[in-house]
Amino acid sequence: MANETMLQAFEWYLPADGHHWRRLQEEIPIFQKLGLTKVWLPPAFKGTGPNDVGYGVYDLFDLGEFDQNGTVLTKYGSKEDYLSLIQSLKEAGIMPLADVVLNHKASGDSKESFSVLRMDPANRQSPLSEPFEIEAWTAFTFPGRRDTYNDFKWHWYHFTGVDYDAKHDESGIYLILGDNKGWADQERIDNENGNFDYLMYDDLDFKHPEVVSHLKDWAKWFLDTSQAAGFRLDAVKHIDSEFMAEFIRYIRSDINPDFYVFGEYWKNDAAMTQDYLEQIDQSFSLVDVVLHMNFYDAGQKGSQFNLSAVLDGSLMQASPDLAVTFVDNHDSQRGQALESTVEEWFKPLAYALILLRQQGLPCIFYGDYYGISGDFAQQDFRELLDKLTFLRQHYVYGEQNDYFDHPNCIAWTCLGNEEHPDGLAVLLSNGDKGWKKINMGTLNQGKVFIDYLGNSTDEVTIGQDGWAEFPVEAGSVSAWVDRDSLVN
Structure with a gap:
């Protein structure tokens, strides 16, 4: 596959x-x-x-x-x-x-009035006000579409919160009040800022x-x-x-x-x-x-x-x-x-x-x-x-072996499978030029590997035991494959 x-x-x-x-x-x-x-x-x-x-x-x-x-x-x-x-x-x-x-809807077609609490942006569970009335762009009637495909209309009670009070021309995070309103259940939402139900615009109420x-x-x-x-x-x-x-x-x-x-x-x-x-x-x-x-x-x-x-x-x-x-x-x-x-x-x-x-x-x-x-x-x-x-x-098939044994130079191999028999050795360095002694298996013995990415110009010959030393340039990556496999 x-x-x-x-x-x-x-x-x-x-x-x-x-x-x-x-x-x-x-x-x-x-x-x-x-x-x-x-x-x-x-x-x-x-x-x-x-x-x-x-x-x-x-x-x-x-x-x-x-x-x-x-x-x-x-x-x-x-x-x-x-x-x-x-x-x-x-x-x-x-x-x-x-x-x-x-998560949200934006650019409502008309304003509606409803009651809210202004919430602390750093802790959306903490109100900064008593209940009061605002106007916000929460009516979505889609006059340009004229009920084509669907005639549903959105209103304030379909949302949990808004970020703009048009009545007072103020921005903030406003929790909409009403029957069964409130942010999403604390256990089912990200807990950043107390409760991260509200992100932006008119926030959909998935409880409705x-x-x-x-x-x-x-x-x-x-x-x-x-x-x-x-x-x-x-x-x-x-x-x-x-x-x-x-x-x-x-x-x-x-x-x-x-x-x-x-x-x-x-x-x-x-x-x-x-x-x-x-x-x-x-x-x-x-x-x-x-x-x-x-x-x-x-x-x-x-x-x-x-x-x-x-x-x-x-x-x-x-x-x-x-x-x-x-x-x-x-x-x-x-x-x-x-x-x-x-x-x-x-x-x-x-x-x-x-x-x-x-x-x-x-x-x-x-x-x-x-x-x-x-x-x-x-x-x-x-x-x-x-x-x-x-x-x-x-080349990214078969047994994968990691050589994550140095803080500045790591490597891994994919040894291939029946359908994709050619092996791959990948080396990364975030420091100086490095090298890794890697086992490519006896199926690759004697083969000459080159860096397909061209970052290293060396050639590496796999030993009779399947092992070889592969280099990588400083701050670089090399992907080593059998030279002859690229011709086939």
């Missing part, structure tokens, strides 16, 4: 020209060459305006079809182009994943039966319409975990039993990540935030970082079948809310760690493959990623 690889097919600063769906469609031959099995597409729903990256979601039933919030197209294009891209990806054998934003029923109606419509094969779930640590697990169970039982899901649980805490997986009955995968933060720390600390501990606490290590591994994404890139960009010098090492190992589902970031322009410009790593994905497709 071929190794899986995913692409996050966007970054934050893409041009808002409505052509991204078409650009991605033109890149499908490249995706196939990279061996991609899944492509994570950005949110396709109408947002706050034509420049919305997709996370200020306004109307889940508008995929770039209706004139709402000053635009027909979304930032990425039209509904027609989106559906065409999904169909083309599926025809190419690539699973299209839709980025779904359920109308909200739950409507979101199931939407999921059925969206999946029938788009034919997307999976979801990336945004901001799940801010959403009631019981709702989230039940929502995915509904999709798999009533719509698509093979539906793939992974969630963004952004928490640099191994124990809490494992606890969340238990809360959702391990029903979907999570992004490996601990591993990403290890990469970030490694890039910052250089040779002072203990490279032999780079996997410690990661999902890749603890729950590999549920780990979506990544180096950077749209939130961690420069200028964003969760900025934790991995230093450019360390990115080749980080990508080797996710693409040349068998644990986890690695996700390549669009900004790393195609580069990023503008105020937060970044070089592309296309040449490197082309090579690493080639190795992943042909």
Whole structure:
């Protein structure tokens, strides 16, 4: 079975020209060459305006079809182009994943009055006021869509909180009062800031039966319409975990039993990540935030970082079948809310760690493959990623042995299997030039290995006992393969 690889097919600063769906469609031959099995597409729903990256979601039933919030197209294009891209990806054998934003709604159509408590932003369990009345943009009637596909209307009682009081022209965190209102249950939500149910905009109340029923109606419509094969779930640590697990169970039982899901649980805490997986009955995968933060720390600390501990606490290590591994994404890139960009010098090492190992589902970031322009410009790593994905497709198989025995120089091998018999040795250094004595097995005796990445010009001949010494340059990565296997 071929190794899986995913692409996050966007970054934050893409041009808002409505052509991204078409650009991605033109890149499908490249995706196939990279061996991609899944492509994570950005949110396709109408947002706050034509420049919305997709996370200020306004109307889940508008995929770039209706004139709402000053635009027909979304930032990425039209509904027609989106559906065409999904169909083309599926025809190419690539699973299209839709980025779904359920936590909040933005840019309401009219104001409503209701009672609230103003809450302490540092402790959302602690009120700063007595109950009082505000006005907020909580009525969503979607006049541009005119009840097409669905006639549900959102009102203040469908939300738990808002961040703007239009009556007094003040911003804050306001807990909506009423029957069965309040933040999500403390046991089923992230506990940062006392209770991290509230993130932004108008926060959905997943205790309200109308909200739950409507979101199931939407999921059925969206999946029938788009034919997307999976979801990336945004901001799940801010959403009631019981709702989230039940929502995915509904999709798999009533719509698509093979539906793939992974969630963004952004928490640099191994124990809490494992606890969340238990809360959702391990029903979907999570992004490996601990591993990403290890990469970030490694890039910052250089040779002072203990490279032999780079996997410690990661999902890749603890729950590999549920780990979506990544180096950077749209939130961690420069200028964003969760900025934790991995230093450019360390990115080749980080990508080797996710693409040349068998644990986890690695996700390549669009900004790393195609580069990023503008105020937060970044070089592309296309040449490197082309090579690493080639190795992943042909060499990352069989018995995997680790040589994580030095704080500045580590290595591992993949010894191959019947279908992919050629071995691979990977070495990383975050300090001086180093070397490792490695066993490639007697099947490789006498073979000459070269660094496919081209960072080392040496040739290594495997001894009759299967052992050899492999070098790696300072602050670099080398991926050693049988020279003759590249010709075949």
